[in-house]
Amino acid sequence: KELRHMINFKGIELHILGMDTWYANLGPAHPLYDQNEVTMEELLQYPFVRRPDDYFSNLTHYLEIDGVRLTNFTQVVYLNDTSAILSLLRSTDAFRFGPGLSAGDFSAYDIRTIPIRNCKIQITTGWIRRKRETLSSEAEDFVAMLQKLYPLSLGF
Numbered sequence: 001k002e003l004r005h006m007i008n009f010k011g012i013e014l015h016i017l018g019m020d021t022w023y024a025n026l027g028p029a030h031p032l033y034d035q036n037e038v039t040m041e042e043l044l045q046y047p048f049v050r051r052p053d054d055y056f057s058n059l060t061h062y063l064e065i066d067g068v069r070l071t072n073f074t075q076v077v078y079l080n081d082t083s084a085i086l087s088l089l090r091s092t093d094a095f096r097f098g099p100g101l102s103a104g105d106f107s108a109y110d111i112r113t114i115p116i117r118n119c120k121i122q123i124t125t126g127w128i129r130r131k132r133e134t135l136s137s138e139a140e141d142f143v144a145m146l147q148k149l150y151p152l153s154l155g156f
Contacts, residue, residue, distance in 0.1 A: 007128065015143075016126040017150035020099040022065070023113045025106055027089040032114070039117045040068035047075040047094040049085055066118035086111070099123050101150065125150050 007014050024043060026033050032042060048070075063070050077094060079085050088094050089111050098106070103113035127143060129135065135143065 011131045012128045013131050014126050014128050016124055017146055018101070018125050020101050020123045020125065021119050022097045022116060022121045022123065023100050023103070023119075024116055025089060025096045025098050025102075025111050025113055027091065027094075027109075027111050029091055030089075030093045030095060032095075033112060035114060037115050037117050040066045043095060043116075044068060044072060047077050047092070048073045049077045049079060049088055049094045049096040051085075052078050052080050063121060065116060065121065099125075101125070 024032075024038050026038075030046070032038050032046075077088065079088065085096065086109050089096065089106075090109060097116075098113065100113055100115075106113055127146060129139075
């Protein structure tokens with residue numbers, strides 16, 4: 001809602017590339033690593049890794065999955081370095097939330113992307129541009145590359 005208002009106010013167009021939901025990213029040291037699905041109740045006892053808050057990530061504090069709010073997590077680790085996040089996920093019982101689209105990237109580091117039971121979070125991925133502006137040929141090529149990476153129906 002907030003993003004839609006900001007886009008309209010600023011005279012920007014949003015072009016949707018795909019839709020997804022949240023999954024749990026767990027490394028081989030995590031006790032739930034071999035499960036096909038996890039619940040929020042199961043995840044509550046483990047450290048939750050996330051990036052430092054910005055305006056939009058602050059909105060996630062109000063999210064709830066299967067009756068569990070993100071504010072219910074008592075062990076939260078804030079990291080702004082991707083290598084540190086990967087290292088922590090691979091060597092501890094920490095986990096992070098992420099889209100299914102990133103599963104291929106994480107699997108290269110032996111990190112699994114596991115569905116969360118009753119997760120109704122909807123993630124929309126897209127690109128923006130100012131209304132009434134045309135894209136350069138380089139920008140059009142870039143958008144074409146994005147469209148190949150982000151299929152509209154992810155079916156992960």
